[in-house]
Amino acid sequence: MIDVLVIGGGYVGLSVAVAVKQAAPHLSVEVYEAAPEDAWKRDNRASAIIAAASRLLTVLGAWADIAPEAEPIRRMVVTDSRVGDPVRPVFLTFDGDVQEGQPFAHMVPNVAMVGALRSVAERLGVPVHHRMTASGFVNEGASMRVTRSDGEDVRTRLLVACDGVRSKLRDMAGIKTVRWDYGQSGIVTTVEHERPHEGTAEEHFLPAGPFATLPLKGNRSSLVWTERTEDANRLVESDDLIFEDELERRFGQKLGRLKVVGDKRAFPLGLTLARDFVAPRFALAGDAAHGIHPISGQGLNLGFKDVAALAETIVEADRLGLDIGALNVLERYQAWRRFDTFRMGVTTDVLNRLFSNDIGPIRIARDFGLGLVERMPKLKSYFIGEAAGVAAKGNPRLLNGESI
Template sequence: MSTVSDHVDVAIAGAGSVGMTLALALKRADPRLSVAVIDPKPVDATRGDDRASAIAAAARRMLVRLGVWPDVAADAQSIDEMIITDSRLRDAVRPVFLRFLGDVEPGEPYAHMIPNDVLFPAIARHALDAGIRTFTPDSVRIFETGDAGSELRLASGTRLSAALLIACDGKTSRLRGLAGIRTVGHAYDQSGIVTTVSHELPHQGCAIEHFLPAGPFAVLPLKGNRSSIVWTERTAEANRLVGLDDFSFEIELARRFGPDWGEIRLAGSRSAYPLSVQIARDLVAPRFALAGDAAHAIHPIAGQGLNMGFRDAAALAETVVEARRIGLDIGSLDVLERYQSWRRFDTLEMAATTDLLNRLFSNDVAPVRLARTVGLGLVDRLPGLKRVFIREAAGLAASSPKLLRGEAI
């Protein structure tokens, strides 16, 4: 490349919630770090979408530590109870096989639902106020890795050097391919329909996951008499449903929703996303790391996609900052291997778990139905096991990074 015109310690490609949270975590822990975010879209405090995200307790603790939570708390709806049913669409009654109460600690729900158009702008405001640099609208066209750092050429023509390049550029990450990192996984013949509904009766902070033969139908509470819907269907059927007029779509919603919330009305746009599981074979290379969907994409059956990205951000920020404090090269493979070993098992475990759950519940085979009904019933009668499950869903493992425990790096 020609002469480099600028230098940063850390360059992050991708200014979504994970990339911006990672940038904020780095700057909060070490204000002397120069951190740049590069994204094809302008980064400002208004960008977002009309979907909502489930934020697990560990991620909430991180947002509290980073100063973001007060900005979103008024719009955050706690999940105080989780109900799981297993039935066919035509069944008149959907018996409850498993019920979780939502506290992981007294007064601390295991998760909250937050609209994305509230969550992302709050993270962005704090990251920009903390002094991160932005190269937008722009993207990394190519990069070359050397002993002293990586040299990046941006689409705008800007040339930038960085001790460490982090790819948070999504499931189809270009940079992952440029780094020579391959993925394993497969596509499901399923798509996830996402929308928001209003309903006549209050939800009382209750989330419901109806396991239906085509896939799970999740009803996740939002502030007011509103809920976010994450609805898995076979891809052909999902495309048909999304193409219906509003009245017909509401009828299909009501068939799956059940009577608990009274009359249902659409309260947002609807869209369908093809579902797959995809895991990067490596999370790091010399002076390069993957985080968020660039590192792993999993089935939404457990609502852990964004939370997995937040766990990446917490682990990678801690790895980089602690290495810098003791004078190590933050882009060296020896340093980055700590991040990889920290996140590898959790990533593979969650991918395998969600894949197994989807295969187990997205079918109507009689012996399998009987086995899962018995299994859910047994779990419901074992309070100790239920507590283990709820803490795992909340991301509160003993080996969690400091930010996920609510501690400063």
């Protein structure tokens, strides 16, 4: 019998496994990952990790390995313009510290983050089984009988699905979703530039969607470039000369000459929200529970918030002698996370619709709103705290940098 079986060996799945095992070493925890063993080493992307998530990773013992590769975001700049505008006015700026010496976010290469979490899992004795997933499962009351992809059956007290936004396990559990497609795709790549970025992240609101540049170590930046899906596919398939020419029109020349140094990939964008996060002996976490627009940079961080809430729910229930897979136990996790997730999903949906257009009156209204926030330091500080995940009351302990 496995106490907690996690399906999905990305950062969310590994973090759930590590958090539970660290706080309750007597519980047996295993991870099934469908990809080959070294597949994670080929991920060239980077992610924005908010302050609350870095606190969680510190408690889990992973941040010390991540930190040398992490680049702090020291300043955020927001503009609103058209691609061909000769001047790109700045409407809003945020200083990047939630408190002295602690940036509100870092940019972290995905390979560094997953590698650090895998090292911690190994130290704690959490096995990660590769080329393995669940092909089916049946709730048998006292346990869940899970049929593995190799045909063998195992039993677990709790099955945690971290298998992505198109989660097959979510569908098997009969959990419905709210979903729609934006008709946009996010182009993700890495560029080198001649001059240093000085830790500045920029979000340019353009008619086709936001164009974000995020600082990496050295004179490099990560791009999340939103375009209409047909245009995004065309750009990714074009040669580097055409791509870099279109890129320079959006990026500008403030950092000198640009060169693409990472793979160019386009990911379709949509909103996916699970109607329920739990069922008897079953829980969703990460993208399996929610997929949102990257306009706020909060997608991955919502997953880390899930990790903190789910791990605390499991561990505290175990300490009280309760059944960790019982629905009334898991409903605490759902209550903790569902409203916040729906709120963020609605917020990103509204922001995307508000800024991904070139309608004159709407542009005037949104630019007035950005300028108003720029002139209100207390409101800016509040937004920074919210974005960093440190302002919320009732946060799970891991997000406050405390052990469970």
